[in-house]
């Protein structure tokens with residue numbers, strides 16, 4: 001019995017790369033693919049009711065994120081997917097994939113079936129994060145389309161029994177009407193085995209252009225503002241497979257550097273409509289002086305001097321400090337060793353496929369039970385979602401995975417320069433500042 005990506009490996013690698021029109025091969029294994037998503041409803045009556053109320057419109061659901069929970073013993077591993085409700089007709093917003101490839105609501109259907117009428121359930125989820133303490137963190141935007149039905153909330157479920165173990169409702173002082181909390185990353189600053197105290201969750205506000213910091217132990221949060229959370233107008237046009245759309249999304253891709261004893265971790269992040277990468281020390285974010293002044297530390301958040309060749313959505317960093325990210329054009333997945341300069345000469349291609357690797361909106365590093373790390377990627381023909389040209393004869397959504405040692409087998413990303421470990425360049429651009437003079441900019445600081 002194997003406890004990793006092999007368990008899900010359905011389609012033969014060769015079949016996928018010999019398929020006509022698929023272009024270059026991908027070194028990621030294809031785990032699941034869908035033309036349209038299908039759902040496992042608890043009953044035929046529930047399915048009918050969802051159809052009648054337009055809570056289920058076939059073909060409307062778009063998956064954005066993926067995460068995986070490998071389980072001991074005979075229990076099958078679980079693949080989680082999120083289906084944000086940026087439009088109507090999505091019966092489930094957080095689910096797991098069953099044997100038939102259908103999506104079943106998590107922790108159950110009733111949590112998902114509220115459609116904004118019960119703020120104790122889930123309203124709309126873009127991304128999730130699984131931590132080393134066997135918890136899944138779920139960021140619920142509270143919005144369907146542009147309507148804020150419920151306050152945003154951060155939830156944690158125990159993966160051992162799927163019970164709710166934490167809920168933080170975001171106070172209205174910490175979000176704005178345009179806010180959309182899309183990407184949570186979990187930081188447990190102390191690395192002692194079994195010690196889950198002092199957890200912080202950093203959440204990207206993609207259209208409120210900020211960061212939410214949730215102090216889990218104290219059930220409180222604050223907002224961080226900075227110009228680098230904003231999009232760049234000249235990067236707001238996306239072209240994938242010849243189709244273009246415009247999206248002025250701010251901070252979206254986020255990843256934490258690995259834990260190192262006695263050192264601060266770094267939060268790497270970038271706006272969707274950008275080609276830059278930014279970094280901040282997490283100790284800066286955990287300072288609660290942001291409660292009084294969201295733009296308290298303008299000099300502590302910095303951008304690398306060089307840029308990507310194209311825009312990128314999600315990103316993730318493995319235990320050795322190697323970052324993985326997708327590029328829009330050409331559709332591909334890349335690695336960058338964070339011990340090297342953030343520069344195109346240090347970006348190395350992991351997989352390229354113009355059909356199957358479009359718009360990587362979910363990128364995760366997953367630990368399997370053998371202690372290996374795996375890269376999981378969810379891709380979609382998001383350009384067809386945005387331009388309203390989804391084709392029910394084509395595969396629109398895919399989940400890919402591969403073990404990281406295999407992916408990096410011949411990759412220069414494996415090697416750090418002599419005497420440099422990950423975070424070397426992040427450290428150079430984020431000096432520990434002594435003197436701080438506060439200054440303000442723009443309108444966001446006052447909201």
Ligand SMILES: *[C@@H]1O[C@H](CO)[C@@H](O)[C@H](O)[C@H]1NC(C)=O
Pocket residue numbers: 165166167168169219
């Ligand atoms: C945190 O506070 C909210 C109210 O803002 C409450 O509903 C929730 O139960 C609290 N969570 C914990 C873990 O105490």
Ligand SMILES: *[C@@H]1O[C@H](CO)[C@@H](O)[C@H](O)[C@H]1NC(C)=O
Pocket residue numbers: 171172173174
């Ligand atoms: C919550 O928001 C309200 C209105 O903006 C504000 O008056 C209050 O102080 C905030 N509460 C906390 C705990 O931040």
Ligand SMILES: *[C@@H]1O[C@H](CO)[C@@H](O)[C@H](O)[C@H]1NC(C)=O
Pocket residue numbers: 287288289296297436
């Ligand atoms: C927190 O931030 C404030 C102001 O931005 C600063 O004066 C203070 O030294 C910081 N605290 C820590 C522990 O870094």
Ligand SMILES: *[C@@H]1O[C@H](CO)[C@@H](O)[C@H](O)[C@H]1NC(C)=O
Pocket residue numbers: 234235275309310311329330
């Ligand atoms: C992305 O790449 C394409 C083709 O290489 C190029 O035409 C486009 O300008 C790039 N976009 C950005 C934002 O750099």
